Amino acid sequence: MIRVSGLTKSYGAHRALAGVDFEIEAGEVVGFLGPNGAGKSTTMRILTGVLRPDEGQVNVAGRDVLREPLQARRQVGYLPEHTPLYRRMRVGDYLEFVGQVHGLARRERRAAIARVHGQCSLEGTLRRRIDELSKGYRQRVGLAQALLSDPAVLVLDEPTSGLDPNEVARLRALIAELGQTKTVLLSTHVLPEVEEVCSRVLILAGGRLVADDSLEAIGASQSQSLQVVLRAPAGAAHELLAGVVGVARVGVPRDVVDACVAFELAIDGDSRTSERVSAAIASKGWALVELTRRTETLASVFQRSTARVVDQR
């Protein structure tokens, strides 16, 4: 549904995107993460035809965004980070205007406004001026304009930023619901938001894609390491642990308090490895003080993949 290849973009001498490639299948809800300045908004603006890349190809719902911008734009609903609402307009007039821009006939516009009015819970706001609304309601109007043409693809740039917890919960629930019928690319700095609504995550850093993982794969890698703290001589303990079946690698020993030593063990995912580790330690008569599985979380994936890029720069 979205295909991006070899995307580059510079602002003057500053290279914001340095060759970005990814594909998103129909029906996926994908989290788009990255540190500030990574290039997420730039990518989203290119995807939605607002900005032209220096190089690269962009295809949305079978349309080439650079060659067929109008047709491509009809397939994409875009909620920018700072929604350019015409604040002095009334909500109903604004949506009417957006419908006209999309080329919808009068009857289609009426039906579309009724649809987004319900989807975005705009009850009682159609006759109100946009600048009189709370930030939460203005964001609802922004989403309503993105949904007006009933696009196959939704591109949402930090949609819940600055909203109160109730609005955040409501908007996340709506995004999850929309994700059942639409392809969604969601940029956010809030990792639990991604965990709640997305099935996959793309991480951008320094204008390059540094990670592309399904949330399921991140969850499944939870048993990849064990943290062991035991009271034993470091050298002998290292040798013992390295010989346990299922232990792929033993990290450097770290001395901790009270004559204990700590190791991080990379393990092969066999669920009985921790049992074998504790049995091996018991066989030596050493005290096992702590044995924990280290969980690979979205936060640790984010930190690991973005730190690597910062180091390279």
Ligand SMILES: Nc1ncnc2c1ncn2[C@@H]1O[C@H](COP(=O)(O)OP(=O)(O)OP(=O)(O)O)[C@@H](O)[C@H]1O
């Ligand atoms: N119009 C512009 N003129 C000059 N530089 C720009 C412009 N827009 C973005 N940049 C720069 O390009 C880089 C990428 O910006 P972009 O807004 O795409 O990042 P982002 O990942 O969306 O960041 P954030 O999470 O802070 O919103 C940044 O270094 C930014 O300062």
